Amino acid sequence: xxxxxxxxxxxxxxxxxxxxxxxxxxxxxxxxxxxxxxxxxxxxxxxxxxxxxxxxxxxxxxxxxxxxxxxxxxxxxxxxxxxxxxxxxxxxxxxxxxxxxxxxxxxxxxxxxxxxxxxxxxxxxxxxxxxxxxxxxxxxxxxxxxxxxxxxxxxxxxxxxxxxxxxxxxxxxxxxxxxxxxxxxxxxxxxxxxxxxxxxxxxxxxxxxxxxxxxxxxxxxxxxxxxxxxxxxxxxxxxxxxxxxxxxxxxxxxxxxxxxxxxxxxxxxxxxxxxxxxxxxxxxxxxxxxxxxxxxxxxxxxxxxxxxxxxxxxxxxxxxxxxxxxxxxxxxxxxxxxxxxxxxxxxxxxxx
Amino acid sequence: xxxxxxxxxxxxxxxxxxxxxxxxxxxxxxxxxxxxxxxxxxxxxxxxxxxxxxxxxxxxxxxxxxxxxxxxxxxxxxxxxxxxxxxxxxxxxxxxxxxxxxxxxxxxxxxxxxxxxxxxxxxxxxxxxxxxxxxxxxxxxxxxxxxxxxxxxxxxxxxxxxxxxxxxxxxxxxxxxxxxxxxxxxxxxxxxxxxxxxxxxxxxxxxxxxxxxxxxxxxxxxxxxxxxxxxxxxxxxxxxxxxxxxxxxxxxxxxxxxxxxxxxxxxxxxxxxxxxxxxxxxxxxxxxxxxxxxxxxxxxxxxxxxxxxxxxxxxxxxxxxxxxxxxxxxxxxxxxxxxxxxxxxxxxxxxx
Numbered sequence: 100x101x102x103x104x105x106x107x108x109x110x111x112x113x114x115x116x117x118x119x120x121x122x123x124x125x126x127x128x129x130x131x132x133x134x135x136x137x138x139x140x141x142x143x144x145x146x147x148x149x150x151x152x153x154x155x156x157x158x159x160x161x162x163x164x165x166x167x168x169x170x171x172x173x174x175x176x177x178x179x180x181x182x183x184x185x186x187x188x189x190x191x192x193x194x195x196x197x198x199x200x201x202x203x204x205x206x207x208x209x210x211x212x213x214x215x216x217x218x219x220x221x222x223x224x225x226x227x228x229x230x231x232x233x234x235x236x237x238x239x240x241x242x243x244x245x246x247x248x249x250x251x252x253x254x255x256x257x258x259x260x261x262x263x264x265x266x267x268x269x270x271x272x273x274x275x276x277x278x279x280x281x282x283x284x285x286x287x288x289x290x291x292x293x294x295x296x297x298x299x300x301x302x303x304x305x306x307x308x309x310x311x312x313x314x315x316x317x318x319x320x321x322x323x324x325x326x327x328x329x330x331x332x333x334x335x336x337x338x339x340x341x342x343x344x345x346x347x348x349x350x351x352x353x354x355x356x357x358x359x360x361x362x363x364x365x366x367x368x369x370x371x372x373x374x375x376x377x378x379x380x381x382x383x384x385x386x387x388x389x390x391x392x393x394x395x396x397x398x399x400x401x402x403x404x405x406x407x408x409x410x411x412x413x414x415x416x417x418x419x420x421x422x423x424x425x426x427x428x429x430x431x432x433x434x435x436x437x438x439x440x441x442x443x444x445x446x447x448x449x450x451x
Numbered sequence: 452x453x454x455x456x457x458x459x460x461x462x463x464x465x466x467x468x469x470x471x472x473x474x475x476x477x478x479x480x481x482x483x484x485x486x487x488x489x490x491x492x493x494x495x496x497x498x499x500x501x502x503x504x505x506x507x508x509x510x511x512x513x514x515x516x517x518x519x520x521x522x523x524x525x526x527x528x529x530x531x532x533x534x535x536x537x538x539x540x541x542x543x544x545x546x547x548x549x550x551x552x553x554x555x556x557x558x559x560x561x562x563x564x565x566x567x568x569x570x571x572x573x574x575x576x577x578x579x580x581x582x583x584x585x586x587x588x589x590x591x592x593x594x595x596x597x598x599x600x601x602x603x604x605x606x607x608x609x610x611x612x613x614x615x616x617x618x619x620x621x622x623x624x625x626x627x628x629x630x631x632x633x634x635x636x637x638x639x640x641x642x643x644x645x646x647x648x649x650x651x652x653x654x655x656x657x658x659x660x661x662x663x664x665x666x667x668x669x670x671x672x673x674x675x676x677x678x679x680x681x682x683x684x685x686x687x688x689x690x691x692x693x694x695x696x697x698x699x700x701x702x703x704x705x706x707x708x709x710x711x712x713x714x715x716x717x718x719x720x721x722x723x724x725x726x727x728x729x730x731x732x733x734x735x736x737x738x739x740x741x742x743x744x745x746x747x748x749x750x751x752x753x754x755x756x757x758x759x760x761x762x763x764x765x766x767x768x769x770x771x772x773x774x775x776x777x778x779x780x781x782x783x784x785x786x787x788x789x790x791x792x793x794x795x796x797x798x799x800x801x802x803x
Binding site for chain 2: 433
């Protein structure tokens with residue numbers, strides 16, 4: 100019996116589709132979205148795995164762990180993975196060697212790994228006797244992470260812009276009150292975003308106006324050990340007693356109004372994923388520079404009619420020049436209800 | 452065998468719950484949301500029906516028609532209906548008599564009918580030998596239509612406010628361009644809303660600025676026979692050649708800036724459901740007066756950063772006084788994707 104022939108094109112596509120679906124369950128950020136499935140000789144999916152963000156097991160290791168936990172015999176299986184398995188010793192060890200060690204005889208991948216550091220996984224596995232080849236849906240697999248790939252090429256951090264606004268896009272009422280526009284459910288979700296990022300960035304204006312802590316906290320107010328760098332961007336001095344400074348050494352001011360310069364400085368400091376939280380001027384600066392890779396928009400079901408707008412001038416004079424986005428089914432889903440609020444998750448739309 | 456005892460409390464609640472779910476599928480507007488189910492002696496649900504808006508069969512008739520089409524024997528059945536069956540000769544004939552004629556032996560209803568015109572259905576059915584009684588979930592059944600009941604008491608039309616905006620709540624770019632912020636899918640959905648309403652209302656400012664037709668049209672541009680009244684609200688003269696005038700006699704100007712006065716005039720003219728489409732000043736006037744019963748918010752995934760805001764001053768000075776809403780699962784669902792856009796469907800939140 101020749102399993103590959105038995106799979107056929109439809110079964111191959113179904114398996115790769117399942118890997119892509121699994122990939123989409125991960126969070127966007129410093130790492131690409133990757134999913135992997137193990138199928139048996141008849142094409143049946145045995146296990147699925149996906150990457151859950153920086154510092155966690157890659158999709159290939161995730162699915163191998165599930166197979167090991169279930170005692171699955173890997174002889175005769177094929178692994179479908181949305182991205183060519185990596186070959187480098189990052190935080191988690193090379194997937195190529197994990198696959199070889201596990202004894203998976205065949206690997207079909209979606210998008211090739213184009214990064215210098217991680218490429219070469221296919222070669223390593225082939226040298227160890229694994230049958231490795233590119234498979235179907237390569238375009239979809241590449242599109243899943245195109246914006247991430249762009250940040251890698253540009254050697255800058257991946258940027259998520261987080262905004263919490265009313266239905267009429269206000270972030271504060273006429274008298275400046277803003278705590279809280281969104282519900283505790285939405286704010287907890289926002290803290291989860293912080294916990295995934297390497298850095299959380301606000302303008303110095305926001306530091307002076309709101310005195311935020313910018314730490315990632317749990318619903319019970321606890322402060323997990325892994326915390327993002329807290330960044331104030333701008334030229335105004337940050338007061339000695341500003342809460343953002345904390346006492347853990349995880350505060351930094353970037354003395355610029357230029358988002359390119361800010362990201363370059365943060366990249367050099369090892370930051371690969373920045374969560375930009377505002378205010379409106381900082382958000383607009385990143386948007387104007389096309390440096391926002393992901394938009395996380397919390398909408399509370401209320402109207403203010405006046406007050407501070409969430410977005411300042413974007414340099415858009417006419418509708419044809421609007422900043423265009425699309426709902427992103429990957430990286431957390433396109434729309435989610437959080438208590439009374441909505442979470443909209445968007446990515447830049449391709450230019451028309 | 453005594454079917455009612457066999458049902459028990461849980462089965463009763465499950466049947467009424469099913470009737471409420473069916474009710475929620477209808478559109479909000481000039482009529483209450485009503486659902487009905489027929490269950491057999493064992494409590495099994497045989498058929499479901501719901502009301503689909505003014506001029507269409509009531510839920511009770513809808514479910515009876517389904518039973519008739521399926522040839523269901525109605526002996527031993529019970530009808531659960533979310534609202535006491537009506538007893539009046541409106542556009543569709545009294546449900547009480549349809550139920551009697553069909554031979555349904557038992558009726559359990561949720562909310563009592565408190566309207567003068569339609570009440571009395573229970574009495575009529577009892578006189579004809581039907582066993583009729585109030586059932587479980589009466590509070591939920593009443594809450595489903597509380598805002599509609601309020602309009603009935605106040606003798607004013609039910610008001611839906613429709614807004615099509617960008618993510619940053621703009622309805623036009625800086626240079627005034629606004630065609631089209633939302634996609635064709637969203638605009639078609641908007642025409643469906645028009646087709647359900649008795650009247651579509653805009654301010655005279657919008658008439659002068661955009662020269663809208665305000666007709667309900669299909670995706671192919673056809674104009675269905677049943678058209679809403681087209682209403683311009685305000686004091687500025689509507690030009691003779693304004694498209695809103697049309698040539699079918701279905702245009703009316705209400706010479707006032709007061710939404711109460713406008714609604715009173717329209718109610719006297721027989722209008723029971725008004726779709727308010729803007730502009731921002733008219734929308735704000737209805738919101739300030741707490742005369743919006745339903746908010747239909749189309750959101751296109753784009754940012755403008757400047758341009759005309761969708762909502763003007765609502766008299767809200769501080770966050771605690773915000774105009775509060777909640778996503779409405781009934782009347783079309785809380786959130787829907789329409790092509791690239793989102794439709795948010797909200798109802799006023801109870802005051803805190």
